[in-house]
Amino acid sequence: MTDALQPRFRRLLVTGGAGFIGSCFVRDLLARRDGSRVSVLDKLTYAGNRANLAPVEADPEQASRFRFVVGDIADPAVVAPLVAESDAVVNFAAESHVDRSILDPEAFLRTDVLGVHVLLEACRAERERVRAGDRAAAPRFLQVSTDEVYGSVATGASREDDRLEPRSPYSSAKAAGELLVHSYFVTYGLDAVVTRGSNTYGPYHHPEKLIPLFITNAMDDQPLPLYGDGLQRRDWLYVADHAGAIGHVLEHGVAGETYNVSGGNERTNREVVTALLARLGKPWSLVRTVEDRPGHDRRYAMDGSKLSALGWTNTMTFEEGLAATVDWFRDNQNWWRAIKSGEWDDYYRRQYGARLAGSREAT
Ligand code: NAD
Ligand code: DAU
Numbered sequence: 001m002t003d004a005l006q007p008r009f010r011r012l013l014v015t016g017g018a019g020f021i022g023s024c025f026v027r028d029l030l031a032r033r034d035g036s037r038v039s040v041l042d043k044l045t046y047a048g049n050r051a052n053l054a055p056v057e058a059d060p061e062q063a064s065r066f067r068f069v070v071g072d073i074a075d076p077a078v079v080a081p082l083v084a085e086s087d088a089v090v091n092f093a094a095e096s097h098v099d100r101s102i103l104d105p106e107a108f109l110r111t112d113v114l115g116v117h118v119l120l121e122a123c124r125a126e127r128e129r130v131r132a133g134d135r136a137a138a139p140r141f142l143q144v145s146t147d148e149v150y151g152s153v154a155t156g157a158s159r160e161d162d163r164l165e166p167r168s169p170y171s172s173a174k175a176a177g178e179l180l181v182h183s184y185f186v187t188y189g190l191d192a193v194v195t196r197g198s199n200t201y202g203p204y205h206h207p208e209k210l211i212p213l214f215i216t217n218a219m220d221d222q223p224l225p226l227y228g229d230g231l232q233r234r235d236w237l238y239v240a241d242h243a244g245a246i247g248h249v250l251e252h253g254v255a256g257e258t259y260n261v262s263g264g265n266e267r268t269n270r271e272v273v274t275a276l277l278a279r280l281g282k283p284w285s286l287v288r289t290v291e292d293r294p295g296h297d298r299r300y301a302m303d304g305s306k307l308s309a310l311g312w313t314n315t316m317t318f319e320e321g322l323a324a325t326v327d328w329f330r331d332n333q334n335w336w337r338a339i340k341s342g343e344w345d346d347y348y349r350r351q352y353g354a355r356l357a358g359s360r361e362a363t
Helices: 020-031 050-057 076-084 098-103 106-131 169-188 210-219 239-252 269-280 305-309 318-331 333-339 343-357
Strands: 011-015 037-042 066-070 088-091 140-146 192-197 199-201 224-227 233-238 258-261 266-268 287-290
Touching (some): 020 050, 020 239, 076 106, 088 239, 098 169, 106 140, 140 169, 199 318, 210 224, 210 318, 224 269, 224 343, 233 269, 233 318, 266 269, 269 318
Parallel strands (some): 011 088, 037 066, 088 140, 199 233
16 A cells, blocks of 8 residues: 555444455554555455454554444444444455355345345445535545456457356355446446456455465365366465555545456466465375366456556565465464355365365366
């Protein structure tokens, strides 16, 4: 984030701030000690974790500028007063895991579509208050979206005005959410911006996702379930770079515009797994070929030049970021072992039980 001493927005509402990327955004923002205040609204679903914000709550100065509210972005009664006292709303809240969207799509529609609608309505009400002279400016709204809205990209790199072709319940719900945001910019003049981020990785990443799942399974010498041929390609973005880019777009983005946040680190899943096993000193023989994800997008890649032109560049290479991530998981076993218990066991059985039973050694 930039302009550390002169934040454009002093009172932020960060929804989904107890999740992976949202908590990084909050930790990094408050650590700037620039006087800005943050309210986190989070439903604390299976993916939300107050421990992700422990560094903030343990620091008296940061804690004095921080408030945590447990609640649902799809609940207007909770949302309206929080939006009313905010200069900006940054919406990270979402159901975020593609595999869970294939098992149970409904929660994705409620949060990723209806939840966005409720937040937008609250911002629209603030615009009315501005018109009535009750406040000076309506809040800026930033929607955190994803490269998955472009669908699978065989060649080249997606640009912001490319057609959206989402292919999973998750990416379709995310696309619907950001289209709603755009409609509120066009129809009601809401000050809104959208970011589309690449596959993000780093500390505090929920262990349901590829990199943390494979790191933590490998640490316990458990099988690593690689979908299909493992030659799917993703573009990897370090979490602090993603959070920083979101802060940059919040401060400098042009209303109504969408910005790709590309990692510039395209790798096959096999390359990623090889690299993390090398860092851990664990053998490839842990990897099992399992039945593929239905509708599995083969490749994501985005052109990041629009955000570069706005003045943002990533700082972390994939090699450094992956090493830091592996080391963090090695040093923070209490954090992930607590998550890989309880509800986790049912999910793991549902997602991987039959897959692992029918798996074969990965060549
Ligand atoms: P996450 O699953 O780790 O965190 C989501 C957070 O939202 C959790 O704290 C959860 O409790 C909260 N939440 C869920 N439903 C809610 C509701 N109805 N009301 C309030 N809070 C709710 O997700 P993440 O990986 O940190 O992703 C954050 C955002 O970034 C999401 O919008 C996601 O679509 C987007 N994104 C993620 C990636 C990635 O690779 N992780 C990449 C691009 C974009
Ligand atoms: O691209 C951005 C998206 O990245 C975000 O919008 C999503 O919120 C985030 O979850 C992520 O989606 P992916 O589906 O790409 O991430 P995931 O970690 O689930 O999978 C990464 C790749 O690894 C994908 O090709 C599927 C594969 N995979 C994943 C898991 C969990 C496996 O081979 N085995 C697994 O067990």
